[in-house]
Amino acid sequence: MSQEILQQIREQLLELDLDATVAAARQIVDQGDKKLAKSAVESLTQGLEIVGERFQSGEWFLNELVYAGEISREVLDLLSPLLETGDESTQDAIVVGTVAHDLHDLGKNIFGSFARSAGFRVIDLGVDIPVEQFVDAAREYQPIAVGLSCMLTPAAQGIESVVLAIREQEFSVPVRVIAGGAAVTQELVTSVGADAFAPDAVTGLNQIRAWGEQR
């Protein structure tokens, strides 16, 4: 029965069936089974990894990526009373924000939602973020990465400013800088000395996950 519920969560997520995925999670809540709730999160994570693979291969599109993230968030909200999340600060953190003078947050929000669903602690600074705020957040949370989103070309110089400011800091663990968005290219990322280019949310998250494992 337990295995069936876990399988249902993963499979219905991949069918993008919100009602069926939530119904499966509700069975766990009704049973009050904490161990099963923890396993359900793992099933959800496995499902999201497949979602990411499908997106990267071009089989799935952004709407499917976003909706899978929405379904996962609902399931996690439902299961949260059974989950012993412990101290939030021990979760792997990612700081995200759009660079100064850029208010476009669609890409950042999609990335944030997907990263949260995958178990990361996302500190979303919002839009039009000055360099100092990225630096302050990096010092406070010591994240795996600072994720910079930039859609407007005129705002792209803000990426270099953040990279330079982060490099001036001393951290007890490596804090990387990753950038993505319509105005960002691999060429730009290389030229400003950021650690990686995120052409899409899944590639970005995979890179951050790899950095997290190296820590």
Next chain:
Amino acid sequence: MNFKQRILKTMQHEEPDRVPVMGLILDPATTNRVLGKESFNLAAMLQSGELDDATLKALQSDETWNQTYLSTVSDSLESAARLGFDANWVIYSYMQLQPDPQTSLGWVWHDPYGRVWEIGSDNHGNTTTNYARGLCTTPQKWEAWVESKREVFDRMIDSVRAFHIDVVEKFGDRIYPIGYAAPGVFENCWQPMGFPEFTRLMYQDPEFVHRIVAFHTELYLRFINAVMDSGVEVVLGGDDVGQKTGPLVRPAMIEKFFGNSYREISQCVHDRGRTLIWHSCGNIYQFLDMYVDWGIDGIITMEPTAGMELKKVREQIGHKLVLIGNLDITRLLVSGSKEEVEQAVKKAIADAGPGGGYVLSACHSHSEVDPERLKWMIDAAHRFGQYPLSLPAN
């Protein structure tokens, strides 16, 4: 052959005297540099608190908005004409200044569709306006919003018509002002709600999505008809369906919800004997055949940083679509060398110019696009774009 003949012949996939060059100039930063004008920074004025109540009230009126907007667009057309473009895109936007305690400035623009646009300034001290969020985050809020805006929509359509007639009268003998009906139906559906919410509705409440699409299609048809009332033979429409690596939404879902809307729009344009050029940012290879099926005559933009290449587009679609754009604005037309600009022009013409049906242009606009480099682009088009083309195919 004059600029208009050159554009119209190209629209027929015939070779004019030379490849036409179109401007996508909108930003005051670019026009001010061409015209030698001072910047105007509304954000700074609002921030300083120096505006009295009477001025703020005037800023909230349609009359002030329309006058200011026409003046800005006139500057962009004047600068495009002076630089030597054959055409320039012309977009009418309608916004109302609203107090907003959520922003540091205390003021934002609202458009009639339900978006909030934040007021800022560019690196040159000019006012900027950027989409920030939606005001209609649920179907109920959207229903209430559009019901309250019916009279505003009517006024907006009247303003669209008057604006485009004005622009053609003022500039039509010097440059071809190609009117653009924007924002598109898809954008008007999702942006007032936010992408996650609209995505959720596509899965969970498709009937509502069909209703909102029908509403915006009807409004869009009124908008594009008002643009066509100016008499121009070519109009721009569009919808941003692409992102950096591919479609924002599964193309089959776009077809399901928006396909008939786009067919209605192209039919409306063709019924009036006009040509419809369609804009989308992003990587749109997967939509090219759909554009043809929807009845669209050409596409404008093709961002190279989203992987769009003229040669590949031509290979995929042949001469079923007129192509406009593709020159990079992230680096080439901001800080590229003269030689790089010339090479890019030569490549674009060689890839898309044979047989006509290509208008050279930047792939978009922003405040850092350099007028000098635009001039290099035009000069190179004049040098290397004479028909019959002598450039080797790439």
